[in-house]
Amino acid sequence: MIMAKKESNQHLQIISDIQQKKFKPVYFLMGPEPYYIDLITNTIIENALDEADRDFNQTIVYGSDVNMASVINAAKRYPMMAVRQLVVVKEAQQLDKMEELSYYLQKPQKSTILVLNYKYGTLKNKKLLAEIEKIGVLYESKKLYDYQLPGFINNYFLQKGYSIGQKECTMLSDAIGTDLSRLTGEMEKLLISLPREEKRITANHIESNIGISKDFNNFELLNAVINRNYYKASQIIQYFEKNPKANPFIVTISVLFNFFSNLMLLYFIPNKSEASISTELKLKNIYQAKDYMIALRNYNAYKCIDIISLIRIYDTRSKGVGTAPGTADSDLLKELIFKIMH
Missing domain, CATH: 1.10.8.60 (Helicase, Ruva Protein; domain 3)
Structure with missing residues (x-):
């Protein structure tokens, strides 16, 4: 099955080729993350044509304003007093009859660069995807975790x-x-x-x-929990209570869950050195390994299992399950941190 490549650094190679003027006749950029789609498109716009050639040879349209027939007609045109022309279709997911692109792909205009931005989803036509990949660039822009x-x-x-x-x-x-x-x-x-x-x-x-506090944030809260510093944790929770929009409960609970889920893995490795922990968890920073070593000393495996269970329970409670109406997220966080550290 032909699919867009998903390597995390594929966009860097595409951008490098564009900057070196190594163009493909068709770029089909799709996926739920618009950032990389826009980044590649803007790089093409910056490099495809000289400034003097853009008035007559650059066409940028939106999928809601055109149909596939008009896009193909524009792509088949010859450039005016220039080496190439550029045709960009933004919001291409709104184009009707995408399958008609197949006709153009059989014999694309060599002097045209056609870019289709298919945002917030992926094209399901496998035959068309295979045809695009055969002659051009097919890129899937994925959301980061x-x-x-x-x-x-x-x-x-x-x-x-x-x-x-x-x-x-x-x-x-x-x-x-x-x-x-x-x-x-x-x-x-x-x-x-x-x-x-x-x-x-x-x-x-x-x-x-x-406007993010350097002293009262999820990083510092996690640090307080790791070191069993309840006084510091309480101070941070009080700050969160006063600034709820800047410190959503769902983000805090995700930070805690990710850390203790990783910590659970470490009880089963024979060598608990900084190097072994870094390798096991694929950490990029040695200081993160130090945090895990402290946590291993302060929380045993049984307590870690209890903590993960507590985090799941309070995540559910934050969604209104088993919680009295009107209960504030800050109250849930106070309870959770107290139970984690005691």
């Missing part, structure tokens, strides 16, 4: 010549979530605000420019 966000944030800054710590990555990912367009927008805001000579993103920068 929560645990992948810190790596995405770290790599984003590295590519721009900046560094950021694990705590700061977690602050950003917890506060903003998996909307990559919004996340990258906030990261760009950070970069603009930095003094020219500074090349490291700190918690102070994040607090000042994005």
